[in-house]
Amino acid sequence: MTITAAMVKELRESTGAGMMDAKKALTENNGDMDAAVDWLRTKGLAKAAKKADRVAAEGLVGVAVEGGKGVAVEINSETDFVAKNAEFQGMVAQITAAALGVSDLAGLKAADLGGKPVETVLTDAIAKIGENMTLRRMDAVEGDTVASYVHNAAGEGMGRIGVLVALKGSDNGIGKQIAMHIAASSPLALDEAALDPALVERERAVQTQKALEENATADKPKPEAVITNNIIPGRMKKFLEENTLVNQKFVMNPDITVAQAAKDAGVEIVAFVRMGVGEGIEKKEEDFAAEVAKLNA
Known part of the structure; x- marks a missing residue:
């Protein structure tokens, strides 16, 4: 290749x-x-x-909370200019509110918004604003209480990163703090059980190979049993501490974990959503010469 x-x-x-x-x-x-x-x-x-x-897409993430349910919706645009447009932001707010009444993305696209399906409202906006837009995804959480946080806010309840945290118990302000922590720390999952097993095994394979290669060039190589029983488990423990929410060090107080912070506040974290604009979208880029060549073709 x-x-x-x-x-x-x-x-x-x-x-x-x-x-x-x-x-x-x-x-x-x-x-x-x-x-x-x-x-x-x-x-x-x-x-x-x-x-x-x-990340390469533009647009906004909207979040809304009603009772014990919270939703996050991502709507993409081609440029940041449109994402700052008041009409676009108004549409994001309306679609996000509509998401509270549905269970998935298909339901949201079909939901009524001012007498029209959301999908049609989006199509009309594309024609009016003159730029492609996509209702890319939605996610939801439920709990006794739900807290939300928007990072790099462009307006009320919308911005570049939206976070929802569902709690068991009565929130006394810890929910917002945990949501801010999630925005900053980007955990992959709530706990070890929620991690993709394939991801865990891939990490284990990388750490094993790395440890073996380091050992092969070491002045005093360690016995293979030490690598297998001590080094690899230690590195995997660190991986879990860094990537699972409940095991991460709480940004507001690094002396304790997020799970301990929640426990001290009398609540339990049952679910979370962290949604950032354009996550996983890889933008196809062309250099200036290629663009000129295409224009002259």
Whole structure:
């Protein structure tokens, strides 16, 4: 497979690796981006990149809470200019409110909004504003109480990042603090049981290979049993502490975990949603020369 400069650039940006290391990683893994990331990590040449790091879409995330239910909705636009448009923001607010009455994205697209289905309202907005827009996703949580937080707010209940936290028990203000923590710390899951098993095994494989390679070049190699029974479990424990909400150090008080902070406040976290604009969308980029060539074609 041909390794292009764009592929090398993408890998460098997502991992922080050097140009030659990124190119070698892609070559060794036949252009497979995820495998190249793992290869770089086993060599100690990359951070643990998340697909959410590769963000390229514009738009807004809207959040709304009613009783014990909270919803988050992402609506994408082509440019940030439209995301700042008052008419677009008004539509996001209306669609988000409509999401409180449905259970999934299909239901939201069909929901009535001023006598029209939401999907038609969006189509009309595209024709009027002159820019493509997409109702990309929605998510919801339920609990005794639900707290919300919007980071980089563009208006009431909408911004670049929207967070919902569902709690068991009566919220005394801890919900907002936990929501702010989630916005900053980006946990992958609520707890270990909620993590994708495939993701856990992939991390274990990376850490195992990395430990074996480090041991092979060490002045005093450790017995394999030490690696298997001590080093790998220790690294996996750290992975879980960094990526599961209840085990993360609470940003408001790093001396305790988020779970302990919730317990001290008399509540239990039952679910959360963290939705950022454009997560997982990879923008196709062309250099200036390519754009000029297309214009003259």
